[in-house]
Amino acid sequence: MPEAAAISPRAVAAVPPRSVSGERGVLPIVGQGLAVRRGGRTLIDGIDIAFEGHGLTVVLGANGAGKSLLLRLLAGLVQPDGGAVTWAGSAPDRSRALGVGFVFQRPVMLRRTAIANVRYALKAAGVPRGERDAIAQRALQDAGLGALADWPARLLSGGEQQRVALARALAPAPQALLLDEPTSNLDPASTLAIENLVCGARKAGTRIVHVTHDLGQARRLADEVVFMHAGRIVERAPAASFFDAPSSGRAQAFLEGRIVL
Numbered sequence: 180m181p182e183a184a185a186i187s188p189r190a191v192a193a194v195p196p197r198s199v200s201g202e203r204g205v206l207p208i209v210g211q212g213l214a215v216r217r218g219g220r221t222l223i224d225g226i227d228i229a230f231e232g233h234g235l236t237v238v239l240g241a242n243g244a245g246k247s248l249l250l251r252l253l254a255g256l257v258q259p260d261g262g263a264v265t266w267a268g269s270a271p272d273r274s275r276a277l278g279v280g281f282v283f284q285r286p287v288m289l290r291r292t293a294i295a296n297v298r299y300a301l302k303a304a305g306v307p308r309g310e311r312d313a314i315a316q317r318a319l320q321d322a323g324l325g326a327l328a329d330w331p332a333r334l335l336s337g338g339e340q341q342r343v344a345l346a347r348a349l350a351p352a353p354q355a356l357l358l359d360e361p362t363s364n365l366d367p368a369s370t371l372a373i374e375n376l377v378c379g380a381r382k383a384g385t386r387i388v389h390v391t392h393d394l395g396q397a398r399r400l401a402d403e404v405v406f407m408h409a410g411r412i413v414e415r416a417p418a419a420s421f422f423d424a425p426s427s428g429r430a431q432a433f434l435e436g437r438i439v440l
């Protein structure tokens with residue numbers, strides 16, 4: 180198998196944001212009174228949150244806090260049992276789905292080549308056929324995967340698949356990008372390069388919500404932090420003040436590595 184090239188540290192900002200969703204955007208993304216209950220457990224417990232404008236929000240919290248579930252709710256992939264999500268004031272709908280890029284904790288690759296995975300996302304976003312290949316090539320190159328573009332995506336390593344997933348999410352230049360631990364399987368160099376891609380998207384104006392357990396990464400990337408515990412948002416604060424002195428005891432314990440069950 181050819182080796183993946185080092186990821187280009189060049190940011191993706193050179194690809195101008197396009198409106199994949201026509202006239203109707205997705206921002207602000209708002210969740211009001213969100214609740215999810217399963218099997219007698221309350222997994223999301225009355226969350227009110229809004230994401231608008233620019234910037235990058237890091238979501239922190241222990242395993243099982245509800246971070247992935249919150250992202251899925253905001254993406255319109257899970258229906259809440261209580262409350263509602265809106266994109267730019269109306270319910271999430273398929274026609275705008277590609278305005279919200281999503282990178283899952285465990286990426287799912289279509290049974291085709293890496294570049295065909297990216298082209299598929301561009302097709303779904305309504306990008307004309309003649310433009311898809313160049314944009315897809317560029318997105319994979321930016322993710323350091325130019326040499327693996329024609330490799331079956333499902334045969335790529337876990338970290339390479341995460342990079343394809345990020346390239347696939349970024350290629351249509353979404354207005355919002357929801358990232359669920361996008362570097363959890365990556366080596367340190369690839370992690371930094373992915374962070375550069377994410378920074379480039381933020382500079383290009385993409386609103387980013389980024390779940391991570393990597394506190395170094397959180398400090399490097401976050402404009403603000405949302406801290407979750409047991410299906411609730413305990414704290415939302417600018418990154419500097421959160422990392423300096425979180426206002427809740429739970430967040431403080433989390434940052435110190437103490438168990439917060």
Ligand SMILES: Nc1ncnc2c1ncn2[C@@H]1O[C@H](COP(=O)(O)OP(=O)(O)OP(=O)(O)O)[C@@H](O)[C@H]1O
Pocket residue numbers: 217222240241242243244245246247248249284
């Ligand atoms: N579809 C589902 N059905 C039942 N329980 C679920 C479902 N999705 C999530 N859960 C439960 O909800 C809780 C929150 O899950 P979630 O995946 O959001 O956690 P997380 O904060 O992302 O954790 P991690 O850091 O481990 O990824 C967990 O206890 C999980 O078992």
Ligand SMILES: [Mg+2]
Pocket residue numbers: 246247248284359
């Ligand atoms: Mg998760």
